[in-house]
Amino acid sequence: GESVGLHLPTLSVQEGDNSIINCAYSNSASDYFIWYKQESGKGPQFIIDIRSNMDKRQGQRVTVLLNKTVKHLSLQIAATQPGDSAVYFCAENKNPGANNLFFGTGTRLTVIP
Amino acid sequence: GAGVSQTPSNKVTEKGKYVELRCDPISGHTALYWYRQSLGQGPEFLIYFQGTGAADDSGLPNDRFFAVRPEGSVSTLKIQRTERGDSAVYLCASKPQGAGYGYTFGSGTRLTVV
Numbered sequence: 001g002e003s004v005g006l007h008l009p010t011l012s013v014q015e016g017d018n019s020i021i022n023c024a025y026s027n028s029a030s031d032y033f034i035w036y037k038q039e040s041g042k043g044p045q046f047i048i049d050i051r052s053n054m055d056k057r058q059g060q061r062v063t064v065l066l067n068k069t070v071k072h073l074s075l076q077i078a079a080t081q082p083g084d085s086a087v088y089f090c091a092e093n094k095n096p097g098a099n100n101l102f103f104g105t106g107t108r109l110t111v112i113p
Numbered sequence: 114g115a116g117v118s119q120t121p122s123n124k125v126t127e128k129g130k131y132v133e134l135r136c137d138p139i140s141g142h143t144a145l146y147w148y149r150q151s152l153g154q155g156p157e158f159l160i161y162f163q164g165t166g167a168a169d170d171s172g173l174p175n176d177r178f179f180a181v182r183p184e185g186s187v188s189t190l191k192i193q194r195t196e197r198g199d200s201a202v203y204l205c206a207s208k209p210q211g212a213g214y215g216y217t218f219g220s221g222t223r224l225t226v227v
Contacts, residue, residue, distance in 0.1 A: 032214055043117070043204050043218030044156065089155045093214060098169060099144065101214055103155030 019077040023090030030092040117219035134190040138207030148204040
């Protein structure tokens with residue numbers, strides 16, 4: 001399953017399938033991007049990050065892809081599990097050198113058993 | 114403790130009242146952040162502390178909002194003359210010095226102004 005973030009804020013996938021969550025970021029000067037997972041009633045939890053000098057980074061079951069040409073970021077989750085159901089946010093440091101992050105609206109991922 | 118602790122977890126207050134929200138960061142974390150998250154939105158930056166001082170308060174929406182961190186550990190976010198539009202989840206995060214953006218969030222305080 002695939003989402004385009006702001007235009008499709010919900011994504012439903014079958015357990016075991018791969019998920020792709022997309023994010024369009026706004027500032028070409030941003031040099032650091034993070035994906036967070038937020039479960040109901042909890043704070044955002046760090047998943048994976050990537051710097052602007054990279055175009056791909058892999059973690060455990062997750063891969064982040066960065067396309068600076070079109071200012072697009074995606075999070076791929078392999079073999080999606082029920083525990084992956086949450087809202088996923090991309091965040092960027094619009095002001096490199098500052099310490100704050102700008103978060104997108106988020107995409108709700110629902111895994112169907 | 115093991116994580117960032119925020120109290121209370123829920124706060125209901127009447128319009129016009131004053132509220133204080135508390136954050137206990139992870140022990141030893143020098144950097145502390147406050148974010149605000151409205152329903153269906155991503156967190157929005159409010160203020161950042163490095164040690165005891167507010168290094169960046171550019172996200173505070175107006176002068177009704179103020180935060181302190183007097184001993185470089187616990188922080189309190191203070192909101193005066195609360196308005197219904199202040200209703201949101203207020204998130205605190207902390208990180209060690211030099212850890213980039215890899216900060217750890219607490220579970221937040223849900224503030225409801227009625």
